[in-house]
Amino acid sequence: MPEQSQKKWYVLHTYSGYENRVKENLQSRAQSMGMEDYIFQAVVPEEEETETKNGHTKTEMKKTFPGYVLVEMVMSDQSWFVVRNTPGVTGFVGSHGAGSKPAPLLPEEVEHILHGMQEQADQNDLDLELGEVIKITDGAFAGLEGKITEIDSEHGKVKVEVDMFGRLTETELDYTNLEKASY
Incomplete structure (x- = not known):
């Protein structure tokens, strides 16, 4: 051998x-x-x-x-x-x-x-839940945190509400563009 x-x-x-x-x-x-x-x-x-x-x-x-x-x-x-x-x-x-x-x-x-x-x-393989707060790591909203409003695990997508200028804005993100928020 x-x-x-x-x-x-x-x-x-x-x-x-x-x-x-x-x-x-x-x-x-x-x-x-x-x-x-x-x-x-x-x-x-x-x-x-x-x-x-x-x-x-x-x-x-x-x-x-x-x-x-x-x-x-x-x-x-x-x-x-x-x-x-x-x-x-x-x-x-x-x-x-x-x-x-x-x-x-x-x-x-x-x-x-x-x-x-x-x-x-x-x-x-992220374990995400509706209402969970996540941190956005890439794209236009990088560095911001948002709350998950919808999860499409089949396509690796989530919809997230982000506070932009005092208004809630919803955006769709790939799993690869986010991570669990650490508190």
Whole structure:
């Protein structure tokens, strides 16, 4: 069994639009070929994106790096071969071809990508209640506090009443633009 300290993150180039299929294929191949001790996980970095068109707000997950998949693995000839020959994988980023091994991502690069994904997941898991006072962290009302009047957890939105110039103004916000008020 390989040393855990040899475990590093690498970037795979894939056909655009096939990132999730490559992730599934890679996990399946690692299991069926007995490579679980060498190939640990595959991640398709995504972030939530909200778009408003014709008065309709739509939230969907967009790939942060279209055409790329991150894989955590111990680099060996056998694990390289399994990953490189996974359907949909066109190659490793940082490899110079002709069978050369790729360069791994730096730990701070991995931390930045994975931390960003976790931060967004944590934001979407906020436990909010009607009437609760929250603090707005981004946008035109950043720094203000407001009271929640409506919650749309399916779309990650809340309606909040904010006191603007002595008048209550209602605004719709993403979960990602607010945090619990601390008292």
